[in-house]
Amino acid sequence: MDHLDRPANPVKDQFKIAYLCLAPYDGGDFLTYPSRRGFDDMGVLEGDFTRKSPIGKDEPVGITLVQSFLQSWLFFGLLCEVYKVIGRPFHQRDYISEDSLLVRGDGQGRGLTRRVNTSALPELLAFWIDSFKQKRATGELSFEDVQRLCMRIDTYLQTSYKMCFRLVRGYHSYVDEELLLSLMCLGNAIDDAMVVVNNRCFYDFLPLHLRGTQITPPGWSPIKRRWDAPKSVFNGLLFSGWCPFDIGILKRDFGINEIIYATQLRRHGSLQRHMACSTTACTANNIDEATYKTRHGTLGSGCVGTDCDDVEFDYDTICETIRSGLTPIIKSEINAYGEFEFSIVPYLGEGDAYVAISHVWAHGMGNTRKNTLPRCQLQSLHQRTVVLLAGFSAIDAPPVRPNIRARRLSYFWLDTICVPVQPANVDVRKMAISQMAQVYEQAHSVLVLDEGLLHTSLRTDDRSAKTVSAYRGRGPPPPVRQKDLVMSVMFSDWWRRLWTLQEGVLPDYLFVAFADCSMHLSHVVPAGAEEHVMNRADLSSDRVKEGLNDLIEKSHLANEHGIITVDRKISKENMEYRRRVLRLLCNRATSRSSDEPICLATLMGLDPQILLDTPPKERMQMLYACLGTLPAGLVFLPVPKLEAENFRWAPRSLIGVPISLMTTQVLLSEEDSEAEVTEAGIRLQATGYPLASLDTPLNDNFYIFPGPPGQIPSEGEDEQCLTDVDKVRSSNTQVVAIVHYDQTVQDQFGDATGFGVAPWSSLGKQDLIDPVVVLPHLRRIERAAQHPGVLVTKPQLVDGVWHARFLCNIWCHRNSMAMWGDNHRSDPGTVKNRLRAERAAVAQGSRTGNMAWFRGSEVLRDWCIS
Structure with a gap:
């Protein structure tokens, strides 16, 4: 596949396909x-x-x-x-x-x-x-x-x-x-x-x-197909050390070109570290506090720990600084004898700037028992942070001190040292967590340290140059390969963790440490100017082209001089900011499920203390109530929901659930309406289609047929029209398949009992008579290709608003290949088999529950769903 882009340092050769033709193509009509x-x-x-x-x-x-x-x-x-x-x-x-x-x-x-x-x-x-x-x-x-x-x-x-x-x-x-x-x-x-x-x-x-x-465009428009990849390609990824969860993301959200590209990306770490992971959960980076061990040499110092001591900090100073409302930071200095000295000092706002460190605890830079770290780790942190403090400053920043410019003095913040861990100081720990947003917002910059990214080189060399010119005279290529950078970051351990999200969204300036150097993301990921777009034979999916834009834009907009001008509190209340953050939550994980609402509160500008004082099982409900206004698309996310009264519409979790990133992008886009959390449920604008099931409870996989309620297409030409997939693409006489979302989500937290989606059998039979299919505000069922929606009970009109109870998540399918089969021995879900079964049931005086009709042409718009 010579036309495809390749990583800068591929781990394997490009796929080469043997020429197998016994005779050349004759140039005649393709179809015959x-x-x-x-x-x-x-x-x-x-x-x-x-x-x-x-x-x-x-x-x-x-x-x-x-x-x-x-x-x-x-x-x-x-x-x-x-x-x-x-x-x-x-x-x-x-x-x-x-x-x-x-x-x-x-x-x-x-x-x-x-x-x-x-x-x-x-x-x-x-x-x-x-x-x-x-x-x-x-x-x-x-x-x-x-x-x-x-x-x-x-x-x-x-x-x-x-x-x-x-x-x-x-x-x-x-x-x-x-x-x-x-x-x-x-x-x-x-x-x-x-x-x-x-x-x-x-x-x-x-x-x-x-x-x-x-x-x-008017009339016909091309439909983008999802070209699959053979199983051997995914098996190869598994044997190369890829996590099954990441492979599942590749299958759902990326095109075949990106999957081939991924087979050539170098993975770092043990090939066995993901043995316990699944396609629905990555647990390799979840930590057990009882067995956690701090490591030496994580940052490439080569230290094995033989002669390396732990650096002790004044624990009382850390706690008192937090109690006083200030941020404790680490001061590292090389004295006149060339020795490193480390201490805790308060950040006074007008003093020296500091770098906040964002890391993955599973990589060994944490400590669950004491606020200490090995000396080798702290020395490496000094060397990495002083480079940023000395070499990068905002337009309006104060002059850099001589000792920092000389690389002898540095300031940085690291949660391992600066957040108390002793059980006796749990109140101070909560205070430190509630101040987390302030820590990252007031930092000079944030430096991402990920073990895999630290071993990833993005520089282009002659040996990896493509044999096909992709630029066609449009100037020299960027200094780094954009696709390398985006794919490496999006499939890194750092990108998968929940707490690292706020560490990437809240700061003004975000740097990622690669093997080459630390890179300022907003400088190396220019929106709309990605290297890979130039190769017309290897156009990337939207996720590659826009993979990091949500992260690096962050709604903290700067003026032409690079000065951040947006008020942070106001920006966090902005709905577009909230949509962006919620989109970034998809496919992340944390070691404790109760941390999710705390982290989200920090990101959304809420006081986390309210949630810290709420019982863990009630925190998500409290989060929604405190936010008040939400993207309406949250209602339609096909994920497990809360069981609390009037909150049955609310996602139980927004992280780690294996749904399509494209689904998340669409449902949380700015095109759809906002929703208001009320005591009676959630108020929103949506598109509702009342159904007629003729007093029969519907099954968990039913079809909506066109025509008046009860009309069954006759055998012959009418039936043939319904089952010809190539002729009914834009026809108003199409059948719509409604499928219950019943995927079980495996436990990924370690402290939860596991959760899934309620089976169809748990829904009330009466509720399944004449329910309503509700889709997002701007989505219409006649244009559905694979739309997520919800099923609600038969509604009641109160003061111009339709009130209904949430039943379940569903998928709307049109032109699914499984719907159109005509083999009598095939799955009974095909259209023709459903028609035959319905005719037989009607002849016996009953209904199958496999068919429904639109009750009328009216579409219901104003909703309150409980």
Whole structure:
């Protein structure tokens, strides 16, 4: 896969795909190619590769012929169709190269073999985008022409996607998985480019006054497919030391290009450290206070602890400083004899600035018994922090003291030293925690120290340079690889922890220590100027392009001189700030579940003392009540909910739950409404669809059919219309599948009993008669692809507001492949089987509970959900 970006220091070679074609692609019609090769056009889509003998008998086909057919059709055939659309001649040899099969010890190659080479793909896709824009500008192509040509490619992509989907999910597929990987990787690249072509040919030609507005292209629009990856790729990640939880995130939220990129990223630490983790929880960094051990040499000092003592600090000074409302900080100084001296001093606000340290306790820089650290750790902290204090200052900062400039004096804050741990001082510890926001906000900067990132180098060297130019004359590349940086940080232990979130969001200036140097994130992650976007054959998912933007923007906006001008208290009450923080909570973890509301209160500008004085089991409910106003999307997050009266809508936890980051992004976007927490429930604007179930309780997986309540589509043409997935994409006669969200969430905290989603059987039968499907305010069910929503009881109208009780989270699906099967032996969830079962039940005078209808055309908007 030569067209893909690679990390600066990859741990393995890029995937190389053998050339398997027994004959070149014939250049004919893509959809009828199977019949030209002796297969049935529709049969191959079901995985049937039998051929007819001269006497009409089915003949088995060898795997060599099948793989040759698949590569010729789904790789070279798909490429050929793109060349046809953009008007360029296709030469299959442009995508084939000869490589040495073996390389001797002296570097000489032996045994030439042919393989697929995709180096020409970036230039092809860039030409497609640029040429269509040029033709659009000259009037040679209208936007309708662009749509028509993109629809043609989309038809071929849909066929390729169906084939790849079946082969990857097949239990007995003998097709080489790397061949399948190449087919899906190519499909993903063309899919991405097609979306860019369609969008650029519309948005770039809008009048200036309409640009940036919420306007969508008329008519057909391409749908971004999720191209899967073979199991062997994920198994390889597991064996390379990746956590199963992170692999689950890759599966849910990242495209196949990023997954391939991840296989080449270097992981640090023991390969066995994630053995106890699961796809729903990473527990490797949870600590046990009874067995925790502080480590030497974590920061690369090489100390093994033989002759290294623990540095004792004046514990009474730490406590008294906190009681007086000040922040205790560590003063480290090299005396005239070249020896380090460490002490605790109060930060007086107008004195010397300090650096706050953000670290992962599991990496060994903590101490659960005493406020001490090994001397080697503190000396390393001095060396790292003094560089920031001496070399980086804000525009309006006071002059740097000579001793700091000479690297002999430094000030820093570290929770291990500055937050009391003795049980006798639990009141002071609570005070220190309640002052945590102040600690990070008033710091000169925050320095992130993560064991994996400390071993990660981002510098580009000649050996890792891409063979394909991705810049096309747009200037030199950035000093670091953007994708390396984003992927390394987002899959670091530091990014996964809860407490480190506030340490990244609250400060003005955030630095991350890499093997090369400490980098100022807001300088090295310029929004909209990422290196990887330039490679048109390797467009990254939204999560890579925007991965760190939520963190580094933080609503603490600076003026043109770099001076922070936003009032912090006001900014924390800003709803966009709260949305940003809530989006960042996804897929994080903590050793104690009761810490979550405390940390959130600190981030949101609330007094954490209120929550510290609340029983742990009631803290999340208290947090929502104290916040008062919330993003309405919280109601629709498909996560376990509280069981308290009038708070059944409220997420029990906002961290660690394995849901899609894209789902979180959509539900917590600024487009949706705000919600108000009241005594009766949560008030919000939402889109509600009352259902008719004809006095029958609905099952946990039911379909909403079009037409008047009780009308069942007849056999024949009406039924065929409902089950043809390619013809009903934008039709108003589509069926909608409603699926209960019933995923169990495993215990990840160590001090909880575990929790999950209530089973459907626990819902009242009467409540499941004529319920309401409620979606976020700006979402409509006729445009649903895979929308999260909620099911509520039959509502009552009070003073213009519909009041209902929360039942459960659901998913709305349209055009799901499982809905449209026509095999009598297949899963009974398919549309045709549901119709047959309903007809049989009605004939017996009953209903199945598998079908519902819209009660009417009215959509209910104003809600209070308890």
